[in-house]
Amino acid sequence: MGMTMTQKILARAAGLESVSAGQLILANLSLVLGNDITSPVAIREYNKLGGDVFNKEKIALVMDHFAPNKDIKAAEQCKMCREFAGAQDITNFYDVGEMGIEHALLPEKGLVKSGDVVIGADSHTCTYGALGAFSTGVGSTDMACGMATGKAWFKVPSAIKFVLKGELPEYVSGKDVILHIIGKIGVDGALYRSMEFTGEGMHSLSMDDRLCMANMAIEAGAKNGVFEVDEKTLEYMKNAGAAEPVIFTADEDAVYDETYEIDLSTLEPTVSFPHLPENTHEIGDCGDVKIDQVVIGSCTNGRFSDLEIAAKILEGKKVAKGVRAIIIPATQKIYLEAMEKGYLKTFIEAGAIVSTPTCGPCLGGHMGILAEGERAVATTNRNFVGRMGHVKSEVYLASPAVAAASAVMGKIADPREVMKK
Amino acid sequence: MNFDGKVIKYGDNVDTDVIIPARYLNTIDKKELASHCMEDLDPTFVKRVVPGDIMVAGYNFGCGSSREHAPLVIKESAVSVVIAKSFARIFYRNAINIGLPIVECPEAVDEISEGDVLSCDLSAGIIINTTTGKQYKTEPFPAFINSIIEAGGLIEAIKQGKIK
Numbered sequence: 359m360g361m362t363m364t365q366k367i368l369a370r371a372a373g374l375e376s377v378s379a380g381q382l383i384l385a386n387l388s389l390v391l392g393n394d395i396t397s398p399v400a401i402r403e404y405n406k407l408g409g410d411v412f413n414k415e416k417i418a419l420v421m422d423h424f425a426p427n428k429d430i431k432a433a434e435q436c437k438m439c440r441e442f443a444g445a446q447d448i449t450n451f452y453d454v455g456e457m458g459i460e461h462a463l464l465p466e467k468g469l470v471k472s473g474d475v476v477i478g479a480d481s482h483t484c485t486y487g488a489l490g491a492f493s494t495g496v497g498s499t500d501m502a503c504g505m506a507t508g509k510a511w512f513k514v515p516s517a518i519k520f521v522l523k524g525e526l527p528e529y530v531s532g533k534d535v536i537l538h539i540i541g542k543i544g545v546d547g548a549l550y551r552s553m554e555f556t557g558e559g560m561h562s563l564s565m566d567d568r569l570c571m572a573n574m575a576i577e578a579g580a581k582n583g584v585f586e587v588d589e590k591t592l593e594y595m596k597n598a599g600a601a602e603p604v605i606f607t608a609d610e611d612a613v614y615d616e617t618y619e620i621d622l623s624t625l626e627p628t629v630s631f632p633h634l635p636e637n638t639h640e641i642g643d644c645g646d647v648k649i650d651q652v653v654i655g656s657c658t659n660g661r662f663s664d665l666e667i668a669a670k671i672l673e674g675k676k677v678a679k680g681v682r683a684i685i686i687p688a689t690q691k692i693y694l695e696a697m698e699k700g701y702l703k704t705f706i707e708a709g710a711i712v713s714t715p716t717c718g719p720c721l722g723g724h725m726g727i728l729a730e731g732e733r734a735v736a737t738t739n740r741n742f743v744g745r746m747g748h749v750k751s752e753v754y755l756a757s758p759a760v761a762a763a764s765a766v767m768g769k770i771a772d773p774r775e776v777m778k779k
Numbered sequence: 780m781n782f783d784g785k786v787i788k789y790g791d792n793v794d795t796d797v798i799i800p801a802r803y804l805n806t807i808d809k810k811e812l813a814s815h816c817m818e819d820l821d822p823t824f825v826k827r828v829v830p831g832d833i834m835v836a837g838y839n840f841g842c843g844s845s846r847e848h849a850p851l852v853i854k855e856s857a858v859s860v861v862i863a864k865s866f867a868r869i870f871y872r873n874a875i876n877i878g879l880p881i882v883e884c885p886e887a888v889d890e891i892s893e894g895d896v897l898s899c900d901l902s903a904g905i906i907i908n909t910t911t912g913k914q915y916k917t918e919p920f921p922a923f924i925n926s927i928i929e930a931g932g933l934i935e936a937i938k939q940g941k942i943k
């Protein structure tokens with residue numbers, strides 16, 4: 359029986375000729391990731407085993423969630439990570455000054471590539487599927503055991519295939535595609551399974567669009583999201599200085615649980631209403647939703663092209679009175695490039711603020727917490743109860759274009775309407 | 780693995796942000812974390828939970844973030860077992876890895892009410908609702924998972940050489 363893309367990657371990592379859905383395997387890991395929230399728990403568990411890590415070059419620790427340290431306790435957690443990284447001589451330890459949001463940083467640094475098997479103690483580790491890798495979120499104990507042994511157990515997943523065709527209209531992005539899909543299949547629509555993206559329409563999507571889409575596979579419950587590798591993927595990895603990729607394509611007779619065809623040209627800007635990512639509305643059906651805050655950033659949408667479209671929309675305009683617009687470049691490199699292009703000036707002149715890279719407000723950590731009754735349009739990935747602050751605050755998930763347009767209008771707005779003015 | 784306890788019941792899509800809000804993740808102290816267990820969904824949970832209570836929920840329990848703090852605070856609250864219609868996959872893995880017993884049984888969940896008393900034999904795959912007298916079958920874990928649980932979690936399994 360044929361194998362899916364994911365199954366082929368896992369078979370190779372487990373040293374097996376073939377695998378099938380439901381099989382339990384022990385796979386060799388290409389990289390083990392943790393952040394300043396999950397690593398301290400992992401380090402506590404790791405210390406029960408003791409000894410040296412399996413490979414100091416195949417571990418990445420990124421201080422991004424509550425960094426720069428939001429309070430004394432957060433500072434202690436980062437310190438614990440820093441000391442562990444020092445003692446174990448971890449090559450890829452990223453502290454303030456070098457760090458970025460982990461899932462933007464690792465692909466940018468060339469630390470992940472096609473064919474890799476990556477686990478990370480962060481649910482959005484599934485982002486690297488955009489590069490044709492198998493990558494998935496795990497907990498701190500899995501991270502600890504991964505650091506010790508370089509291996510992890512997996513139940514081989516079955517898969518859902520998404521065949522993309524056509525091209526996205528202007529001001530519609532990868533974020534709208536993935537929100538549309540989650541709206542269609544639900545927050546557990548891909549539970550325990552892979553989401554595999556293929557079809558001629560896939561090639562028109564930028565790498566930033568693909569990273570954004572793979573990033574949110576977890577919001578449909580998926581184990582991983584993975585894209586076929588094409589010329590754009592190869593060029594991206596080459597520019598990032600990644601090692602030689604190993605490329606897999608699904609067998610022609612691979613079995614999929616379900617197949618969806620999505621015509622990108624028919625998609626509209628899409629917004630997820632509180633309190634689940636599946637509560638999607640096309641922009642025309644959003645009604646009059648007044649907002650208090652806009653956040654443009656996160657591991658989902660803090661990349662260069664996200665800032666580029668936001669700058670295009672905010673250029674020469676003003677953030678509406680009463681709205682706080684917070685823009686967070688995901689990495690230092692993106693921050694610098696946005697500065698060189700003049701985007702930071704555009705943002706500041708529009709009345710937005712620009713922050714150092716951090717996950718910050720996305721998970722209600724710091725840098726933009728909501729009060730009772732407040733509403734935010736955010737380019738982040740979750741709108742659960744209390745996600746960005748008070749239990750009675752609300753988060754509306756959207757693309758950077760919709761978020762920027764909403765900042766100008768003071769309510770959820772269609773970027774195409776704002777650009778007409 | 781036998782557990783008897785009283786039911787605390789929740790709905791579908793109970794996410795890790797309501798199990799343990801991220802604003803409290805600036806510590807790894809289990810007791811301190813557990814003092815906020817379920818806070819954003821059910822502020823009464825911490826006051827009313829008693830050791831041995833059984834948490835029952837709908838579909839996709841533990842969805843969202845990978846924070847292992849979520850099963851940790853439930854375990855630290857002395858909940859004996861979580862029964863749900865389905866679990867989000869990272870939560871499922873984390874629960875096994877830290878030794879929090881969990882079981883999927885959609886049929887039982889539909890017929891269990893808040894406050895019912897259950898008697899569970901997970902090795903035999905049986906849940907008995909002693910309040911209603913109804914009995915349910917559950918799927919036992921595969922041998923590989925059982926070896927992790929029997930060792931007392933993944934770290935112990937590695938220590939004991941069960942995973943090399």
